[in-house]
């Protein structure tokens with residue numbers, strides 16, 4: 437009886453789980469060891485990608501589940517970026533989940549009374565359904581944009597628009613934006629607080 441109930445329950449739970457994700461709750465302690473080399477770029481504030489030049493994304497406070505999805509996209513070539521391909525190739529989904537748990541740390545969450553900073557750009561009206569007016573992704577699969585580097589957001593949107601990132605959802609939305617829209621929206625989301633942050637380097641003991 438109990439077994440039957442549990443079996444039925446696990447079917448229900450599984451049907452709510454996003455497909456293709458082995459396990460969204462990784463082990464941060466294991467992740468800290470695996471992600472050591474990642475800190476050389478992701479734990480240095482304002483560290484820049486060499487060419488083209490834009491700042492390396494902030495990962496702290498991001499949804500861990502989204503980080504796993506993005507790593508899978510570099511590994512399978514949906515996102516074309518030579519360095520991140522090299523850093524994502526060869527890892528398993530479980531190792532991604534462990535690294536994501538460590539790199540993301542505590543989630544950015546909006547206080548109940550938070551008001552957006554500045555005026556929502558006209559062209560961002562459609563974005564808020566998933567990224568919020570405060571830039572906080574409304575599900576664990578939708579990235580938080582609040583306080584992300586503006587030049588990185590511009591780069592990402594340009595890549596969705598031009599095909600360097602192949603994503604069915606974002607390709608459509610970014611395709612409608614002009615270069616000017618991309619600049620204005622990126623500046624808006626980069627200004628929102630509370631904010632994503634650069635990963636902390638674990639202190640040595």
Ligand code: HEC
Pocket residue numbers: 470471473474475476477478485491492493494495503504506507515517519520523524535579591592
């Ligand atoms: C040489 C510098 C460098 C190293 C080392 C590096 N990264 Fe990155 N990472 C980048 C850059 C640059 C980007 C943005 C790439 C793009 O434009 O899509 C990025 C993007 C990411 C993203 C996507 C973030 C988002 O908001 O979509 C994740 C997740 C990530 N890196 C995790 C890692 C992990 C895990 C490692 C180690 C295994 C690592 N990185 C090593 C430079 C680096």
Ligand code: HEC
Pocket residue numbers: 493505506509559560562563564565566567577578579581589592593601603605606609610613621
């Ligand atoms: C239906 C939900 C949805 C809507 C609406 C939407 N997005 Fe997204 N957005 C996503 C998802 C899912 C991703 C992750 C795609 C991937 O895996 O690369 C994403 C990724 C992004 C990223 C990359 C973040 C990073 O860390 O690399 C930016 C920037 C972004 N969206 C901006 C926008 C803007 C601007 C709009 C409006 C013009 C918009 N989005 C509308 C779901 C949405």
